[in-house]
Amino acid sequence: AQSVTQLDSHVSVSEGTPVLLRCNYSSSYSPSLFWYVQHPNKGLQLLLKYTSAATLVKGINGFEAEFKKSETSFHLTKPSAHMSDAAEYFCVVSDGQGAQKLVFGQGTRLTINP
Amino acid sequence: DTAVSQTPKYLVTQMGNDKSIKCEQNLGHDTMYWYKQDSKKFLKIMFSYNNKELIINETVPNRFSPKSPDKAHLNLHINSLELGDSAVYFCASSQDLYRRPRPLGYTFGSGTRLTVV
Secondary structure: OOEEEEOOOEEEEEOOOOEEEOEEEEOOOOOEEEEEEEOOOOOEEEEEEEOOOOOEEEOHHHOEEEEEOOOOEEEEEEOOOOHHHOEEEEEEEEOOOOOOOOEEOOOEEEEEEO | OOOEEEEOOEEEEOOOOOEEEEEEEOOOOOEEEEEEEOOOOOEEEEEEEEOOEEEEEOOOOOOEEEEOOOOOEOEEEEOOOOHHHOEEEEEEEEOOOOOOOOOOOOEEOOOEEEEEO
16 A cells, blocks of 8 residues: 655745755555645645656746655755745655555645745 | 536535535546545545546545536535534546556645534
């Protein structure tokens, strides 16, 4: 069975500084991995996805993530934080088998300080 | 031209009532899902339908009954509502999961915030 662990429940950075949100996964199959963002009282928006092509994945709004199989990690980064990045971020795994169920991490709340 | 739309956006109701949440997608997707987000923001799948056929049914009380009249709609009916049912319910859709290569990624609706008092 798949699982996801987001290592930080809350990350706080200053505007203009780098962002790092950490995610480790466990999967019996070759996983597909996603990062979703949820702004306050809003729905879920796909930031980026890894599907066994390039290990460095670029997403929207300047975010990117690197798939590292040896470390079973899929950390999300952004070189320079913007106030509008404040939101809840979810790391998600799907084993791509069967019914394509998504398994969510617990979420990381990102706060941006002016 | 909303891709996945849910109604209502907010729902406040008393314990013991029966309520429904509707979901429609205009993306031509074959698979639809219901997810529940609890008060700690944790998201978990409840149900999945592919072409009107139930394919995922997680451990959900029998009071929850999904209905898919056609592949563009997946409604969620909840009987005898309890306080613990308070949550945000998200509908989502994805392309035909039996296609090869397998398409990936969901499109989520904006959620329905259910409050049981």
